[in-house]
Amino acid sequence: MKLSELLHIAWEGISRNKLRALLTMLGVIIGVAAVIIMIAISAGTEATIAENIQNLGTNLLFVTQGMGAQMISRSAGMNTSFLSYDDAQAISESISGVSGVVVERDISELIKYGSTSIDSVSVIGTTPSYPQVRDVAQDSGRFITQNDINNSAKVVVLGYNTAQTLFGDQDPVGEKIYVGDVKLTVVGVMDKKGVVGSTDFDERVYIPLTLMFEKYTFSPFARIMGDPVGTILVQVANLDEMEKVTTQIQILLAKRHETTVDELPFTVRTQEDIIATQASTTAAFRDLLAWVAAVSLVVGGIGIMNIMLVSVTERTREIGIRQATGATPGDIRGQFLTEALLLSLTGGLIGVIVGIGGAWLFSEIGDMRTVVLPNSILLAFISAAIVGVFFGFYPANTAAKLDPIEALRHE
Amino acid sequence: MSETALIKIDQITKIYQMGHVQVTALDGISLSVQTGEFLAIMGPSGSGKSTLMNILGCLDRPTTGTYLLDGEDISRMSRDQLARIRNRKVGFIFQSYHLLAQATAIQNVLMPIVYRRNGHVSTKDRMELAHNILNSVGLVDRDQHKPTEMSGGQQQRVAIARALINSPALILADEPTGNLDSHSGLEIMEILQNLHSQGRTIVMITHDARNAAFAERIIHLQDGKISEDNHNSVLPIPMTEGGLS
Numbered sequence: 001m002k003l004s005e006l007l008h009i010a011w012e013g014i015s016r017n018k019l020r021a022l023l024t025m026l027g028v029i030i031g032v033a034a035v036i037i038m039i040a041i042s043a044g045t046e047a048t049i050a051e052n053i054q055n056l057g058t059n060l061l062f063v064t065q066g067m068g069a070q071m072i073s074r075s076a077g078m079n080t081s082f083l084s085y086d087d088a089q090a091i092s093e094s095i096s097g098v099s100g101v102v103v104e105r106d107i108s109e110l111i112k113y114g115s116t117s118i119d120s121v122s123v124i125g126t127t128p129s130y131p132q133v134r135d136v137a138q139d140s141g142r143f144i145t146q147n148d149i150n151n152s153a154k155v156v157v158l159g160y161n162t163a164q165t166l167f168g169d170q171d172p173v174g175e176k177i178y179v180g181d182v183k184l185t186v187v188g189v190m191d192k193k194g195v196v197g198s199t200d201f202d203e204r205v206y207i208p209l210t211l212m213f214e215k216y217t218f219s220p221f222a223r224i225m226g227d228p229v230g231t232i233l234v235q236v237a238n239l240d241e242m243e244k245v246t247t248q249i250q251i252l253l254a255k256r257h258e259t260t261v262d263e264l265p266f267t268v269r270t271q272e273d274i275i276a277t278q279a280s281t282t283a284a285f286r287d288l289l290a291w292v293a294a295v296s297l298v299v300g301g302i303g304i305m306n307i308m309l310v311s312v313t314e315r316t317r318e319i320g321i322r323q324a325t326g327a328t329p330g331d332i333r334g335q336f337l338t339e340a341l342l343l344s345l346t347g348g349l350i351g352v353i354v355g356i357g358g359a360w361l362f363s364e365i366g367d368m369r370t371v372v373l374p375n376s377i378l379l380a381f382i383s384a385a386i387v388g389v390f391f392g393f394y395p396a397n398t399a400a401k402l403d404p405i406e407a408l409r410h411e
Numbered sequence: 412m413s414e415t416a417l418i419k420i421d422q423i424t425k426i427y428q429m430g431h432v433q434v435t436a437l438d439g440i441s442l443s444v445q446t447g448e449f450l451a452i453m454g455p456s457g458s459g460k461s462t463l464m465n466i467l468g469c470l471d472r473p474t475t476g477t478y479l480l481d482g483e484d485i486s487r488m489s490r491d492q493l494a495r496i497r498n499r500k501v502g503f504i505f506q507s508y509h510l511l512a513q514a515t516a517i518q519n520v521l522m523p524i525v526y527r528r529n530g531h532v533s534t535k536d537r538m539e540l541a542h543n544i545l546n547s548v549g550l551v552d553r554d555q556h557k558p559t560e561m562s563g564g565q566q567q568r569v570a571i572a573r574a575l576i577n578s579p580a581l582i583l584a585d586e587p588t589g590n591l592d593s594h595s596g597l598e599i600m601e602i603l604q605n606l607h608s609q610g611r612t613i614v615m616i617t618h619d620a621r622n623a624a625f626a627e628r629i630i631h632l633q634d635g636k637i638s639e640d641n642h643n644s645v646l647p648i649p650m651t652e653g654g655l656s
Binding site: 005009012016317318320321322323324325326327328329330331404405408 | 465468470471490491494495497498499503505509510511513514522523525526527573577
């Protein structure tokens with residue numbers, strides 16, 4: 001029996017009841033779509049991580065305010081410790097193997113030059129070693145100097161895109177812009193760096209950390225707390241010393257904040273840790289989708305098996321007629337297996353289309369990077385085919401084992 | 412009797428196990444049918460007609476005894492082998508036609524060719540062959556009609572065309588006019604007689620003596636045994652409708 005004939009007979013069988021066929025395929029459609037989306041998310045995350053590591057280097061330590069349980073209890077007792085500029089300087093001065101320390105305190109402000117304004121710009125209060133530690137080059141002018149810090153100078157350095165948006169081709173150095181309510185002089189523009197993780201370096205603007213404390217985050221409370229900084233970035237000279245430096249920072253901070261390392265309200269993490277945390281959120285989502293995919297494929301398979309069993313019963317007389325005219329048990333089995341396979345593969349095809357559409361939606365609306373891999377489409381098809389053969393076999397075998405005399409008598 | 416025996420049955424029995432009771436449907440039947448013969452099998456219900464028909468058509472195997480069809484021993488064949496023998500050597504005509512409702516006349520006729528193992532026939536040749544056979548049984552311009560669009564007599568003609576498509580050695584008709592009015596029934600019998608005159612071997616099961624009258628030999632079954640085996644003395648019968656009604 002030729003394949004084209006098998007396919008033709010199977011197609012006739014399915015097309016007799018199109019709505020039923022579509023409903024039967026639903027499980028496979030969802031399963032296959034989930035497989036494709038899952039792999040697309042996974043591939044997207046991996047690509048992001050790879051780029052991040054490449055862009056950031058691996059020798060940075062991030063000291064941030066911790067979010068542990070002890071933080072909450074400390075807040076309740078008003079005995080909270082915050083990271084301060086002094087902590088950063090202490091790290092810089094007393095720990096060996098540190099090649100640079102930078103402080104970042106960020107807020108969001110409207111900035112304005114003439115009639116052009118940009119809303120919600122990330123304004124970073126920082127220190128002079130920022131370009132070195134963050135690996136951002138200077139495009140024109142200069143960066144913030146120690147002198148600017150000491151004097152709380154009203155200067156600002158622009159990210160590349162922000163400079164382009166405000167000034168176009170004009171040289172911004174020396175011009176005055178409003179950052180929030182404060183008029184600042186542009187002293188420099190940073191070179192292109194691009195997006196790393198969730199940070200777009202080219203959209204940022206930089207001001208002296210001390211200016212940030214005085215003009216933007218000033219409050220009596222903040223002053224009492226020692227002007228908290230968001231993040232201290234520590235650049236380690238030698239990659240092999242990452243762990244050693246981490247421990248030393250923890251000990252130093254514990255001593256400075258009169259607590260123990262275990263109760264330290266700060267975390268010291270490498271970039272990889274941070275990226276891994278980001279990745280683990282997507283991984284959890286991906287794992288969920290993997291289960292959805294597996295369960296849907298099994299449920300889809302059972303649906304196919306169910307409908308094939310119904311089909312075999314409904315078409316018992318047809319099976320008898322085919323047997324009488326010379327169909328062997330193998331021919332009958334082949335016919336129903338082909339039908340099950342055609343159902344699952346058609347479901348697979350629709351699932352692939354839905355999956356590609358879904359992956360696109362996730363990246364457009366869900367703000368999640370997705371990459372549809374050709375291999376995932378192949379995998380999805382193979383899964384669908386396996387489901388079809390596995391769950392189609394029992395009904396097909398039931399059909400093949402029918403006695404022709406009984407089958408012909410069936411009404 | 413110079414013809415070769417197409418069917419040679421020797422002492423076959425068929426015993427069904429119904430719970431604890433054994434039912435003997437065929438009780439030691441021996442029968443030879445020559446190539447080109449037209450045989451009618453008659454008998455009351457429960458006499459074993461259907462069981463004998465199923466064994467002759469290779470749908471079932473005898474419990475004991477041997478059955479040679481066209482020189483091949485059917486009695487011990489596997490299900491696969493039986494299916495292939497049915498495909499090559501047997502053309503069935505059933506009382507209730509047994510056509511696929513959703514398929515056109517020509518698709519129904521072509522079904523046995525689909526399951527043919529040897530002798531590939533191109534699609535164009537198949538269509539032509541099926542078309543010609545449909546014409547030969549008196550169905551003109553009905554190729555694309557579905558069974559539901561045809562009368563009973565027309566459906567039975569499609570079934571006959573299907574039985575003929577693989578040029579089988581044996582045509583087995585099981586009450587071929589049972590669902591038809593007398594006029595259509597007569598037309599079907601005329602087609603069978605015509606096939607017989609072309610040298611086809613036909614075995615027909617019937618309870619209708621008027622149909623049996625078309626055959627050249629009539630056997631009667633009673634309680635799983637052959638009770639009578641007569642050559643039809645009234646041949647040739649008058650082929651008019653009046654003579655049958």
